[in-house]
Amino acid sequence: MAKILKIYENNPQESLIAEVVKTLQSGGLIIYPSDTIYALGCDINNLKAMQKLAKIKDVKLEKAHFSIICNDLSHLSNFTKDINTSTFRILKNNIPGPFTFIMEANRDLPLAYKGKKTVGIRVPDHSIPQMIVEKLGNPIASTSIRDEDEIIEYSTDPELIAEKYDHLVDIVIDSGYGENIASTIVDLTSGEPEILRQGKGIL
Template identity: 80%
Template sequence: MAKILKIYPDNPQENLLDQVVRTLKNGGLIIYPSDTVYALGCNIFDIRAMEKLAQIKKIKLEKAHFSIICNDLSHLSEFSRPIDTSTFRYLKNNVPGPFTFILEANKNLPLAYKGNKTVGIRVPDHIIPQLIVQKLGHPIASTSIKDDDEVIEYSTDPELIAEKYDHLVDIVIDSGYGDNVASTIVDLTTGEPEILRQGKGVF
């Protein structure tokens, strides 16, 4: 049964964030708020947790392309190939923000990402995921929470999300209503930025 933690951006309680980090370190799954929609997250270096994440999304892990959530751009060199100055400047101008940037992956990707030629990097403009990553000491793997409803694509009510995922995750962070528009996906692997999915982020 998922534990619901009320953590709000204006006053995120240290002890509750520490609970979230402990859960991630122990292989648990969390649902957390972002600057776009609520999302599922887990420890990027825990292969079993990554497999659970893939099971929830009903896909095979080797076919999953989970985003990597960072708290700033300092983790880029860990997972992506070197980028040129103009690409770095472009990233710097747009993070944190509601964007997922596709970059060329390097060979240091965590085990669950091995074989992927590209990687999606995201730095949400939301203090809670930023603090979680900071306290954890490394990025988390993430995927948006989709709704089965054809009209409402993304769930916004954390209480309803908690009901639906009660037996699938360990912690649901209730930070109030979320947005219902996902991040804009931008491909930066070809030199010129190319929008693959128009979402909340607008240039």
């Protein structure tokens, strides 16, 4: 059964964040809030956890497109090729924020991402995922929690999310109702920003 931790954005308890980090380090899966919607996440360097994440999404890991959640721009060079000035300016002006930026991947990707030519980088403007990544010491892999309802595309109630994913994840962070608008996906691989999905973020 998933453990529900009530952690709030304005004043995240360090002891609870530490519990989340310990769970991630041991290969656990979490559901966490962001500046857009609730999401599923795991330690990007834990292959077994990544495989569990892919299984929940009913996709083969090598075909999965999980975002990489960072807490600032410092992790970018670990995953992406050299960034030109105009691309860096776009990132600097919009990070943290409700965007997922598609960028060219380098060869130093974690095992689960090997062979991918592009990666989606995200830095949510939300203290909880930022603290988790900071305390973990490396990014987390992440994917949105979608709803089967045709009208409500994304689940917003953490209690209902906890019910649905009770036996699939280890921790659900209850931070109150989330939003139901996802991040804006921006492709930066060509040098010119191309919006692949318009979400909450406005470039």
